[in-house]
Amino acid sequence: MKISLSEVKKQYGQIEQLVLRAFESSMYLVQVQLAQREGVLNVCDDEGRIMRFTSQLDAKFPFKGLGITDTVLLHESAYNEMIGMPGGEKPAPLEVKLANPDDDCS
Template sequence: MELSKLEKFFVIDKLIIHSLEMSLYQVSVEVDGEEYYVTDNKGNFLKAFSILELQRQCSKLKVEKQVLRHQSAYDEMVGGPQKTSSNQLEVPLIDQGYY
């Protein structure tokens, strides 16, 4: 969903900043129980090497709460038992406006 559309029409239940790899972050939002990845006007996923940069880009959104989400691939090491549950971690964030 485009950032400009989200800024105009929606109240966002949750802004999710995904921690990917090597300090790369990507944004999705939860609206009415559905999760959408956020894009710019050209259709490119919104991403940055800084959480603060993504908070700056999303500062005009009407957000109820923000979280940092991380899923680790390292719990499936060679020889270890197969995991049946998610190891997803969500940490609450607050936009302090430090950008």
């Protein structure tokens, strides 16, 4: 499911988690978990296109001032067998806690 950035900005204090999903070639997609909704929502622009960013700092910038208190980066690798891990079964994505947009010094 999707939610527009303008709708996210109306959710001050209701964003439980900001999720940055890292993909290859420095591409980041952003998802939010809202307090009153189940599941994560992909953040899109006002025309309904999923927003893409080239760095985690750029991805967090639109969310400054929204009172977000939990931000994580998720990274899934499609190359596990290339680094000696068994193929076939998909491992859980790497999850890293990040500074929240309001706490980021950039």
